[in-house]
Amino acid sequence: MNLRLFFLLLALGASQLLTVAVLAQPIKKKLNRLDSLLSAKYPAAGPGGVVLVAENFKPLFHKAYGLANVELNVPNRLNTVFPIGSMSKQFAAVAVLRLAETGKLSLTDSVSRYVPEMAEQLAGITVEQLLNHTSGLMSYTEVRGFEEKFRSPLHWDDLLDLVRDSALLFRPGTDWSYTNTGYLLAARIVEKVSGQPYQQFVRLNLLEPAQMRETTFGSGERIIPQRAYNYLRTDSLNCIPGPYFDWSWTLGAGDILSTTGDLMRWYQALVSGKILSPASLQKAWMPARLADGRSVNYGLGWMTDTLGSTVVIGHGGALPGYLSDALFVPQRNLLIVLLSNSSAPPPSEIVERALMRLLNIPRPLPGKLSAERLGEYAGVYERHRKGARLIRNYGAIPEYYYVSVSGDTLMVQPSGGSRNPVFASGRDTFYTRELSQRIIFLRNETEKIFAVQVEGFPLHYGLPDIGLRTDLPLPEQRQTQAITAEQLRPYTGTYELQKGFNLMVFSRGDTLFIQATGQGPLQLHNESKHRFFLKEVDAQAEFVPDADGIFRTMLFTQGQQFRCRRISDEVAVMQRKEQPVTYEQIKDYLGSYELQKGFFLHVLWEDGKLWLQPTGQPRYELFSETDTRFFLKVVDASMEFHRNAGGTVTGMTYTQGRSMEAPKVK
Secondary structure, eight states, X not given: OOOOOOOOOOOTTOTTOOOHHHHHHHHHHHHHHHHHHHHHHSOTTSBOEEEEEEETTEEEEEEEESEEETXXXXXXXXXXXXXXXXXXXXXXXXXXXXXXXXXXXXXXXXXXXXXXXXXXXXXTOBHHHHXXXXXXXXXXXXXXXXXXXXXXXXXXXXXXXXXXXXXXXXOTTSOOOOOSHHHHHHHHHHHHHHXXXXXXXXXXXXXXXXXXXXXXXXXXXXXOTTBOOOEEESSSSOEEEOOOOOGGGGTTTTOEEEOHHHHXXXXXXXXXXXXXXXXXXXXXXXXXXXXXXXXXXXXXXXEEEEETTEEEEEEEEEXXXXXXXXXXXXXXXXXXXXXXXXXXSOHHHHHHHHHHHHTTOOOOOOOOOOHHHHTTTOEEEEOSEETTEEGGGGOSOOOEEEEEEETTXXXXXXXXXBOEEEEEOSTTEEEETTSSEEEEEEEOTTSOEEEXXXXXXXXXXXXXXXXXXXXXXXXXXXXXXXXXXXXXXXXXXXXXEETTEEEEEEEETTEEEEEETTSOEEEEEEEETTEEEOSXXXXXXXXXXXXXXXXXXXXXXXXXXXXXXXXESSOOOOOOOOBOOOHHHHGGGOEEEEEETTEEEEEEEETTEEEEEETTSOOEEEEESSSSEEEETTTXXXXXXXXXXXXXXXXXXXXXXXXXXXXXXX
């Protein structure tokens, strides 16, 4: 994505700033909608979060949802303290900029000057490249073996050892790949230059001037008042405790806990000049440029992008069982923060779409292309990136985008991912149904498609993924073989993919299921002896017998292959409880619901069962959980039907990763 040139409006008195009074009436309905969405996302009996919407640093909307401690039924409150994960990086970046302002270091300094124990590996990398993720350093959290260590104390030398022998992913300044290593080193540089422990420097020079009295640093050795506990969602209603992790490895990259109110005070202190000069803040919020001139949607510790013509600054964060996101619009001093103690849903989806509504950014409208036109895009494209990181971070196995046509719909499936429909919106531009990605097909000078560009929507940070078209054929449809319940029994058990993350295999009759920690169950389909596959995502499982015939190993492949050790014959999966349903109970729900313009969810009653059939897709059986709430078994999705005061069914809330309102149209 090419960013427009912009100037940040940092003065509080700028004419573009809107007052709370001006905004209050138009956004009231939008904030009520946000409240309804969050109430559906974070049920009162489970983990939740706190959201803040503020303008000119005065809250327009501030509310807590769900529980801070599920076991003790302690609710989240406005002052609940959450780990903010990688949102901590902006504090490390600002600490470095503070030292640069006083002349104690320069952003162009070589990192080897401050970390001589890795001088050879760090040669040619500048301090600035650590902060904008253009260093080429492998992230220590992706290095094989880290998953065995994150529960134990890791000292500086331990963390360096994880990356000491890792080759650079690219020559510094020539590409972009998100890396926690850069911020670990940045914290070390702050200590070397200031002569103080990193967290002490941040507290004295950043937190105290910003009056962030509720903000602290992670620790397993002291009590943190008002802290939320972490949980992993097994589905939209149920959860399990999140895994323990040691805080030592988060230094600089994810070590801060805060509240929504304190983060508002942080942004207020930044734009008022209490922490940095306007020039330094503008440097932090300007997108970096690579050696070839390409612009990167990342500054120093912040993502930076445009929404319409409006500049948006922000960052998200993730730790086991905690998620966070914050977006800031400098032109309006408009801030949205969501802190959560649940592994789902992704706060970024909620925050970004709330910002689109507040800024009156229209949703892309679906167009219609013939099957012949869609066939022009079909093919296999080799991926370069996986989210915010290069494929090389994960190994040498190539990964692809498989683009195919099903009827009048274009389908896109990444290696290891699900096969999803996308809709056209202009020539060569498509969007995923849930509007989380934009897919642009690129043409050469002869108008032939040679690549696909995949980027986050509505906001994207870093570089987009460019998949080059190959001559490889699309994979053939896998064939399912029948198998008996007796044959399935030896495979059942719990397999450890990595520390704290298990794959649980269990059977119901002659059907085998697999369920990952914090996720819903998916059916495994038998392909050949001991080999199974998933239909929802590009993933396979092969069970390997030992010499005694007992299956103690599962090879699980999803983009890359994992050798999973069987750690228990038992499985600990949380299943939804279904209840029987009759036609009389559900007849009012039958009909069509418009999820988005041109895309409908049809609720049907056939063969004595309730079914859901999305536009252009097969039908799936619906199961009753309560009188108004139903769920799917093929994916972790549910729907809640709504009635008006007169008792007429008016719509549903459909939840699959995020909640969407679908009014009943017939």
